[in-house]
Amino acid sequence: MENFNNKNALITGAANGFGLAIAKKLASHGMNIIGVDLNHQNLNKLKTILAPFDVNVSTYKCDVADEKMFKDFSEDCLSKFKNIHILCNNAGVAPLGRIWEHSSEEIKWAADININGVLNGIRYFVPSMIKNNEKSRIINTASVAGLHSYANMGLYCMTKYSVVAISESLFYDLSEVCDHVKVSLLCPAFVSTNIHNSSESFTGKLIRDDIENYEKIKSNIRDATKHGKLTSEDIANHVFDAIENDKFYILTHKKITSAIKARTDNIINTVNPNS
Numbered sequence: 091m092e093n094f095n096n097k098n099a100l101i102t103g104a105a106n107g108f109g110l111a112i113a114k115k116l117a118s119h120g121m122n123i124i125g126v127d128l129n130h131q132n133l134n135k136l137k138t139i140l141a142p143f144d145v146n147v148s149t150y151k152c153d154v155a156d157e158k159m160f161k162d163f164s165e166d167c168l169s170k171f172k173n174i175h176i177l178c179n180n181a182g183v184a185p186l187g188r189i190w191e192h193s194s195e196e197i198k199w200a201a202d203i204n205i206n207g208v209l210n211g212i213r214y215f216v217p218s219m220i221k222n223n224e225k226s227r228i229i230n231t232a233s234v235a236g237l238h239s240y241a242n243m244g245l246y247c248m249t250k251y252s253v254v255a256i257s258e259s260l261f262y263d264l265s266e267v268c269d270h271v272k273v274s275l276l277c278p279a280f281v282s283t284n285i286h287n288s289s290e291s292f293t294g295k296l297i298r299d300d301i302e303n304y305e306k307i308k309s310n311i312r313d314a315t316k317h318g319k320l321t322s323e324d325i326a327n328h329v330f331d332a333i334e335n336d337k338f339y340i341l342t343h344k345k346i347t348s349a350i351k352a353r354t355d356n357i358i359n360t361v362n363p364n365s
Contacts, residue, residue, distance in 0.1 A: 091175070091225050091333055095120035100167070100174045102154050102211060103181030105132030108231060108278070110139070111322035112178055115330050117143035121176065124167060125149045154181045154207030155199075164214035173222040176333065179211040180231040180276075182249075189244035197245060204249035208256060219271050220264075227272045227333055229340075230257045234279045238349040239363065261338060274332045278325050279343040 091097075099116045103109040104125030113123050117140050125136045125147065133149040140147045148170070152163045167174075185192065185200045192200075208230050219226045235243055236250030257275040264271050325342055332340045341347065356363055 097175040099176035100124040101178040102126040111326035115326040122146040155202035160210040179208040
């Protein structure tokens with residue numbers, strides 16, 4: 091995509107973290123922003139943050155996991171905007187804990203947001219992106235946890251592996267029907283965002299009996315985040331580079347590649363997984 095000015099970017103989970111940073115980056119290049127989030131107050135803050143860029147900012151309070159709500163939102167959005175040029179399926183949660191600890195409610199909660207939220211974005215916006223015949227791109231946020239598994243993150247890894255599979259399949263599907271809609275897959279490692287601190291991710295839905303282990307998991311995540319070298323703004327720069335240079339895989343941390351190679355070698359050589 092060569093020209094971003096006055097094009098439309100739709101971002102779920104736009105009020106914090108990666109979503110907010112991506113919104114700022116795209117707005118700085120003249121794109122109109124359609125911000126989607128559950129937090130109404132943060133959406134109001136989003137408008138204030140983006141005001142200096144002098145672009146059109148529209149916000150929607152929407153639960154990406156609620157299909158009816160998402161369908162209604164998408165219909166309203168598409169009636170107001172000619173086309174969506176950048177679709178960022180970014181909203182997500184970070185459930186942690188041992189696999190056998192998760193209740194069916196927790197599993198459904200994580201899958202509905204992290205998997206169905208991405209699918210809803212694809213199902214309700216990609217057909218119009220294909221039909222409108224303008225250069226456009228879908229960016230799905232997965233994680234390094236979608237490429238390599240970790241202890242105490244089984245449910246999170248499951249949802250992010252799904253996003254990787256969905257995105258790769260979408261790449262093939264689109265290549266058969268058009269050449270103007272592209273896909274990118276964002277796979278960051280630990281970065282300082284609210285997903286690792288929010289009460290919804292850690293205590294709202296995922297209260298553990300094993301408090302000591304639970305606090306250890308949180309501490310490890312926060313330590314990894316604290317000592318990480320990348321910020322949400324760095325991730326947004328990686329995303330923009332992928333848009334400009336038509337990159338599918340967005341691997342933001344160099345150390346990711348060694349973990350991916352090690353996992354692939356283990357599979358090929360039928361070696362047991364290692365950390």
